[in-house]
Every structure is written in C-alpha cells, then in structure tokens.
Amino acid sequence: MDYYKGNLASSDFAGVDHKMPFSFPYRQHAYSPFWQAPNSQANFCEEDYIITPYIAEFMNTLTNLIYLFYAYHGIKNNANRKDAILRNLPYLGIACVGIGSGVFHSTLKNYTQWGDDLSMLVATATVIHRVFTYDKSLNYTVIHGLTLFSAMTAFSIWHCVTDELFMHSVVFGVMIVIVRQKTRSVIKVRVTDPAVLKDVRLLAVFGAIFFASGFAIWNVDIMMCNTLTAWKRTIGLPWSFVLELHGWWHILTGLGAYIFIALVEYLTSEEAGQPLGSRFAWPVGYLISSSGKSSSSKINHKHAGINTNKAFEKVKGSSSVKHASGSNNVAGLFGVKDLKTA
Known part of the structure; x- marks a missing residue:
C-alpha cells in the first residue's frame, strides 16, 4: 500500500522556482540514492534524496531525534534508582522507535519499514507490561513479560512474512486503548489529592491532544501532498x-x-500521589508548572493572609506589653509598686 508517490521533484515540480528571500532552491532532480531505489510499501510526502544521497527523507529522519531526547531524559533521571531497569524499559522502547523510524526514513527499504513498524509495538508493549505488573510479584512480572514477548514475537514474524500493514495498525490501536484504560483505573487508585489529581488528568489531556494533533497533521500531509510539495518548492530551503x-x-x-510513559512511571512508583513537580522534560514540565501557578498562588495568598493576621496580633500584643511595662516603670518613680493595683 503506497501512502504517497515518491520523488515528486523529478516529475511534476522540477520547474517550480522559489521566491522566499534568504532561501535556497531545491535541486531539479533527486540525488542518486546511496541505498538504491526505495522499495518500501510506505513512501511519504517529503521528496526522496533531494537533500543528500545518503538520506532518503531528510526531515522525516531528523525529527526522530525527539524520541531519543526523551528516552535519554527518562533514563538519566532513573540512574540512581534501585528499580531503574523496570522503569527504563518504556524509555528503551521509545528509543527503539526513534532508531527504527530514523533508519527507515533514511533508507525507505522494505526491511527497515518492518523495523519501524515493530518498534512501535515494542514501545507500547513495555508500557503495558509496566502498568499491569507494577504491584505484582516477581514471578507474575516475569511470566507476564515472557507472555507479552512471545505474543509480540509471533505477530512480528507473521507481519514480516505477510508484509501487511492493516493488522499492524489494528494491533497498535488496541494496545494504545489498553494502556489508556488501565492508566485511568490506576489514576483513580493511586491519586487521591484533588490538586494532584487535577494536574495528572491535565497531563493526560495534553498527551491526548498531542497525539490527536499529530494524527490530524499526518492526514493533511496525505491529502495535500501535491499542493504542499509545490509550496515547498516555491518557498525554498x-x-x-x-x-x-x-x-x-x-x-x-x-x-x-513521552507524556504517557512518564505518567505511567509516576503512577506506578512510590511517588504516586505526590505533587508532580519538575520531574518532566521540557515542555511538559513547563505546561504542568504553568497550570499549577494559579492554584498555588491562591494557596500562597491564603497563607499570607493568615500569617499577616498572626503577625499583626503578635505586634499588637507586644505593644500592649511594652506599654504596660513602661507605665509601671513610670509609676515606680512615684513610689507606686504596680500601676494596675494603684
């Protein structure tokens, strides 16, 4: 199943001139591919081998670095934890997605597409394993992991032999739904503080919005590929x-x-129920801190008001004591022992 027609630069848009200032025109024709002609089922809207002969889709390859960035951040944060191995499995999974997708988009070969497809399933499977075994015994965790591994291996072999895409999408979608539903149930059990619960739910909403936005943009890329390619050549590099x-x-x-992996890690750890704080990488940490400013500001103002009242009462009481003490000293000069009894 071809998603797009590849190498558009060599067909319909070779004569389009760029007009944007401070830009460079596209090549009239693609480079001779270092990895030979693409033969993958999926070929995306970015023009093949138009930037360099060594990378088929330049930006589609480069943007996979975001997966490696978040994987590095998560693994680094768990460096000194006793359960770092289990915590890091989902981050290793998302790193596999970045590597698999990067290799695929740089080569557009059939076998590298298999790696890209299967890395998505591996990453999701690690999250499923974590969210279903965090509170179970070691034996259950191992058996669950082996069962999941066997199922993924069997499906992967079938996927590569049949060279199909439909069931891959179905299995991936089902796994995402399973993670979502289980995560919702864990939130109800593990987070009881209303303020923290609000932040956790907001974080989940952000994750869903990012996923939905990405899917929508991808579909625009599918439907408007010819138009987008003409615009790109007009704008220039x-x-x-x-x-x-x-x-x-x-x-x-x-x-x-990353949001869902980090959220599952938080919910299945001893930190569950505590304020989210600054444990998340940018921009997730910024989104959470910004959303919590208004509520924390109200709390701070409330405490400030209480402290002000207490301080006023303290000062008032201190002034009364000083006034009484001063009056008694004056009375003493006139031979009166205590002004109150005088």
Missing part, C-alpha cells in the same frame, strides 16, 4: 522544512508518547 508535516507527526507523537 530551509523554510520549506516547516511544511514537512510527517516530521511534525514525529514531534507531536514523541511528546504524547
């Missing part, structure tokens, strides 16, 4: 990179995947 919408799919799904 490097500004046209902004219109590589499949690259935005990588960025937005990378954000969404």
